[in-house]
Amino acid sequence: MPEPLPDLNYHDHITHYQLDGEYYDFFSPDKYMLQEIRRRYQEFFHLYRVNRHHRILELGSGGGFAVEVLKKWSPFFYLVDIPINNLRKIKQQAAFPLFPAVADAYSLPFNKDSFHLVFMAEVLEHLFDPAKVLREIHRVLRPDGNLLFSVPYKEKITYQICIHCNQPTPTHSHLHSFDEKKLQELLIQAGFQPIRFSKNCNKIPNRLHINYLFRNLPFRFWKIMDHFFNFWFDKPISIIGLAQKRSD
Numbered sequence: 570m571p572e573p574l575p576d577l578n579y580h581d582h583i584t585h586y587q588l589d590g591e592y593y594d595f596f597s598p599d600k601y602m603l604q605e606i607r608r609r610y611q612e613f614f615h616l617y618r619v620n621r622h623h624r625i626l627e628l629g630s631g632g633g634f635a636v637e638v639l640k641k642w643s644p645f646f647y648l649v650d651i652p653i654n655n656l657r658k659i660k661q662q663a664a665f666p667l668f669p670a671v672a673d674a675y676s677l678p679f680n681k682d683s684f685h686l687v688f689m690a691e692v693l694e695h696l697f698d699p700a701k702v703l704r705e706i707h708r709v710l711r712p713d714g715n716l717l718f719s720v721p722y723k724e725k726i727t728y729q730i731c732i733h734c735n736q737p738t739p740t741h742s743h744l745h746s747f748d749e750k751k752l753q754e755l756l757i758q759a760g761f762q763p764i765r766f767s768k769n770c771n772k773i774p775n776r777l778h779i780n781y782l783f784r785n786l787p788f789r790f791w792k793i794m795d796h797f798f799n800f801w802f803d804k805p806i807s808i809i810g811l812a813q814k815r816s817d
Contacts, residue, residue, distance in 0.1 A: 598632070601778060604781050609807060609809070611638060612767060616717065623645065623685040624644070625645065626649065627648050628674050629689050630648040633648070649674065684711060685710075686715050686717060687715075690719050716813075720747045722748065724747075749766050765810070767809045768809075769808065770806040771805050
């Protein structure tokens with residue numbers, strides 16, 4: 570049986586996510602969530618064309634689902650997360666060399682102008698100060714480098730009792746709700762030029778398990794179906810953004 574969790578201050582996000590890495594299995598989502606994650610990463614690398622010589626950084630690597638998509642290019646792939654056990658497991662399972670680092674997104678252990686691409690899936694909504702992290706990403710990106718990300722779309726923030734500190738805390742530790750306007754403002758203020766926003770994985774086929782039933786459908790055909798639902802029922806789970814670092 571796990572040891573009782575210590576009392577923690579909610580703002581001690583590093584200790585919180587270290588404990589999450591010990592108590593939550595990021596590698597085995599249920600079969601429906603797995604398809605949502607899979608389609609998200611497929612869209613990432615449909616919007617951004619990877620070059621095998623690129624240096625790429627993922628913030629918040631979780632269960633390492635990006636590795637499956639990136640293996641056909643085998644780029645110079647760096648992963649940053651807080652739970653060290655997750656990073657070890659990703660490295661052990663990867664089919665190509667990669668470079669994990671335990672670090673906090675507010676202070677990345679990389680030099681200025683290091684990466685062609687930084688991406689993060691469902692991370693910004695967890696950050697107390699997303700603007701600060703975007704500025705840090707801007708620092709480590711090469712001139713004209715790209716940022717790729719996803720966040721829940723127009724999420725209603727609800728509260729639960731935190732298992733770590735027994736205090737009211739946002740469900741899933743989601744601190745912010747985003748739409749296109751708020752994202753565009755954040756990106757511009759941090760020195761990025763927004764290129765494209767794309768709504769991803771409509772809630773209706775997801776809840777009806779249509780995404781699971783069509784799990785073997787090639788991405789380009791699945792995206793047509795998803796676009797149809799998002800056009801008629803504006804309820805995507807996530808919005809994906811692509812932005813470029815401004816060099817001015």
